Amino acid sequence: MSRRRRGASAGPVSLFAFQDIVTTVTGVLLLVALTMALRVAETREDASVESLLAERDRLEASLAGAEARADDLASRVDRLDDDFVGTADLNTRTAAETLAAAQDESASLRAQIAELTAAAESREREAQQLSERLADEAAQRIARLLEQQHEAERRLEQIQSSNRMLFNLPDPSAGPILVVELFPDYALAAEAGVRQRPRRFDGGDWPGTLAAWLGDQPPASRWMLFCHPGAVRPLETVRETGRELDRDVGFDLIPGGVIVVDPEHGVPPSP
Known part of the structure; x- marks a missing residue:
C-alpha cells in the first residue's frame, strides 16, 4: 500500500538527459x-590530382617529343628543299x-667521218686507176709473152728444119763420135x-764449159747433140762453137x- 502511495506522490520522469546523450x-x-568522409574525399582528391599531374607531365613530355620531332621534320624538309634546289641547279648545269x-663530239665525229669518206673515195679512185694500169700492163705482158712464144716456136722450127742430121755410126776410122x-x-x-761413165757438166756456165771441152777434142770428132725440152739455149751455144771450129755437128x-x-x-x- 505504501508503494502505491510513494509512486503516486513522486513527480514525472525527465528524459532530457537521455536525449542529450543521444x-x-x-x-x-x-x-x-563527416571527418572520415572528408578525409576519404581528400585522399581521393589527392590521388586524382596526382594522377592528373602525372598525366599532365606525360602529355607535356609527349608534346615536347612531338614538338622535337616536328622540329626535326621541319629541319629535314628544309634540308631536302635545299638539296633539291642545289641538285636541280647542278643537274641543269651538268x-x-x-x-x-x-x-662538240658530234661535230668532231662528223668532221672525221667526212675526212674518212674523202680518204676512202680517194683510195677507191687510186685502186681503180691501179687496177686499170695493172690490167693494161698484164695485157701488154701477155701480148709480149705470146710474141716471145711465137718467136721461140719459129726459132725451134727453124732449128728443126736446118742442118738436122742423125748419124748412123759410120766407119769409126773417120773419127770418134x-x-x-x-x-x-x-x-x-x-x-x-x-x-764408160759419161762426163757430166753442170753448175755455173756449164754450156760454155761443155763447148770448151768439145773444142778440145780431136778435130776429126763428130758431135751428136740430143736436146731435151728446155735446153735450146745450151744447144745453140754448142752448135755455135761447132760452126766456129768447123766441126761436123748433128742434133x-x-x-x-x-x-x-x-x-x-x-x-x-x-x-
Whole structure:
C-alpha cells in the first residue's frame, strides 16, 4: 500500500538527459563520419590530382617529343628543299655541259667521218686507176709473152728444119763420135761405142764449159747433140762453137722421157 502511495506522490520522469546523450552521440558519430568522409574525399582528391599531374607531365613530355620531332621534320624538309634546289641547279648545269660536250663530239665525229669518206673515195679512185694500169700492163705482158712464144716456136722450127742430121755410126776410122745429151740444167757427154761413165757438166756456165771441152777434142770428132725440152739455149751455144771450129755437128730433139746417154755406162756398143 505504501508503494502505491510513494509512486503516486513522486513527480514525472525527465528524459532530457537521455536525449542529450543521444543527440551528443549522434552528433559525435556524424562528426566522425563527416571527418572520415572528408578525409576519404581528400585522399581521393589527392590521388586524382596526382594522377592528373602525372598525366599532365606525360602529355607535356609527349608534346615536347612531338614538338622535337616536328622540329626535326621541319629541319629535314628544309634540308631536302635545299638539296633539291642545289641538285636541280647542278643537274641543269651538268645537263648543259653534257649537251655542249655531246654537240662538240658530234661535230668532231662528223668532221672525221667526212675526212674518212674523202680518204676512202680517194683510195677507191687510186685502186681503180691501179687496177686499170695493172690490167693494161698484164695485157701488154701477155701480148709480149705470146710474141716471145711465137718467136721461140719459129726459132725451134727453124732449128728443126736446118742442118738436122742423125748419124748412123759410120766407119769409126773417120773419127770418134761424141754423143751429148742436153738437159735444161746439165749435160752428159760420152763417146759412142765405148762403155764408160759419161762426163757430166753442170753448175755455173756449164754450156760454155761443155763447148770448151768439145773444142778440145780431136778435130776429126763428130758431135751428136740430143736436146731435151728446155735446153735450146745450151744447144745453140754448142752448135755455135761447132760452126766456129768447123766441126761436123748433128742434133735432134727428143722428148723428156727418152734417155740417150746412160748415167752409168754412157753409149755402149749395140749387142
